[in-house]
Amino acid sequence: MQRTEISKYGEFGLIKHLTERFKINHASTLKGIGDDAAVLNYAEKKILLTTDLLLEGVHFDLTYVPLKHLGYKAAVVNFSDIYAMNGHPKQITVSLGISKRFSVEDLEELYAGIELACKTYGVDLVGGDTSASFTGLTISITCLGEGETDKIVYRNGAKINDLVCVSGDLGSAYMGLQLLEREKIVFAANDQAAPDFNGMDYILQRQLKPEARQDIVLALSEKGIVPTAMMDISDGLSSELIHICSQSKVGCRIFEDKIPINYQAAVMAEELNMNIVTAALNGGEDYELIFTVALEDYEKILTVDNIGIIGHITKSEHGLFLVGRQGEEIALKAQGWNSLNES
């Protein structure tokens, strides 16, 4: 494969080269890349702002993550935070710290992934920069989105008797990661070994190319449902539920047999002697939405595809519990992936 050194372009030339194919989609983007700052116009809408810093070796492992997938995922996890506010992502900026190890072609791959994500979700790239890194790849993405004043959903609005809902299924991204880690070890021991990914495309895609739940936000809006509280599941169901309950000053009961599990993920967990419910509770990176809705929206919620009701909100003094298949009550703990403890 062709390898063009980054020094051929220099900082300004490189950003221009990597971003010139990106289209501007929104009237709210008055000025994108190329000045000291981007200029945006949100008029009567509210602005949602989120940012994510991804570090090689901590948040991603380039031995099994293709750069295009990495670019896609880095953008999508930011969009997910905007959807989690019941808003819509509109603009992103991308800053990179890159070492000599990377060629222009490598960065083109990364940006191809970002471009695909922007195209899929209708988001404008409006700024960013590149600089040298003496170590690994660093990706910093900031995303702006718009929300309507009376439809923005915070974490602190859950009320007693609200239904606890989740989109899609949980634990699949974590099982995809376990599979990739297993094959990495096999490959390290024998570099002739072909990875065994047979029939595991779904959990791999969940780990390597996650999607943000734009569809759920649109569907809720269409049905006239405004959740009382909402988050995206990046650290695991337990951790996010604890955030919602603590900020809303309520408790909850969720039911083990209601937690949506994918078949491939369950098979993988069995193969690896892991508990799939634990993976669903603590695995993280599913980028599904967890939200609470008022009981009177029960009938409406049933008409939305890909949503499961997994429990309900209780008084704060009743605590946060998972009710097992035999009716046993297990206190929810935040064991979500915490990168600070891993350093």
Next chain:
Amino acid sequence: MQRTEISKYGEFGLIKHLTERFKINHASTLKGIGDDAAVLNYAEKKILLTTDLLLEGVHFDLTYVPLKHLGYKAAVVNFSDIYAMNGHPKQITVSLGISKRFSVEDLEELYAGIELACKTYGVDLVGGDTSASFTGLTISITCLGEGETDKIVYRNGAKINDLVCVSGDLGSAYMGLQLLEREKIVFAANDQAAPDFNGMDYILQRQLKPEARQDIVLALSEKGIVPTAMMDISDGLSSELIHICSQSKVGCRIFEDKIPINYQAAVMAEELNMNIVTAALNGGEDYELIFTVALEDYEKILTVDNIGIIGHITKSEHGLFLVGRQGEEIALKAQGWNSLNES
């Protein structure tokens, strides 16, 4: 000094601990830290958005930069980008990648600097995250500002016969860096040597604790002057002038004897056998403003403090020239600090 391990707090606890003293100043900040995204309201104003990624060993050297100064500078350089659009910074997010080497007290120092910058410039901290880094310290700051539609100044508006103006003086930050580098080498050879910073407080402050030119933006507004083009000087006067001229499709002539130089910086340059004009042209990190104004604003510009007129805009075909003290013409080249070539 006390050393509290970061793992004592965990990610969410750490951010809460570091940011709880920050005040919210703006009605436009509807929701700051603590949800999936911040919520902002800009109503009829336009939004300016800029972002910066700072990597240890590339953009800063902790052997001589105190963490509090680093925090201050990291915030201020982003404010500077917003002022360079003739706008006012309002909100920032701060993301950190931190290794085990850093204690909670270290991060408190860094945030104390960010807090001081926010207080000085009236900016709200509204989000961010912390994560582990296996290598050095990584700081990613995003800044939002507001601008009035007809007062935002781009790089591409310079017209023939416009005056080229700069604020403050140039080259001082670079000479401050040279002084710090010299003392670092002395200290490496003899760790009993006390650094010799006598009478050099101004150039050190310019390097370690730069200010953004809010005062100039306010003064221009007060006098009813809207520049035709503007940038902040982060990479050096030459590099920024080339950006303005190329985006505005014009040329320029600036005059060596008009370039504002500080006395301490000149003394330091002489001591180190360096050319102070070269430092002013290519040194960077001064965070002064370079801007062009229409000739009819000449009288008004004279009434603004701390601004020097250094030349004028010409037709594109006349090129970009520095006119020396003997009348010789030297073509301007972008030799600004380019971190990509240093990797």
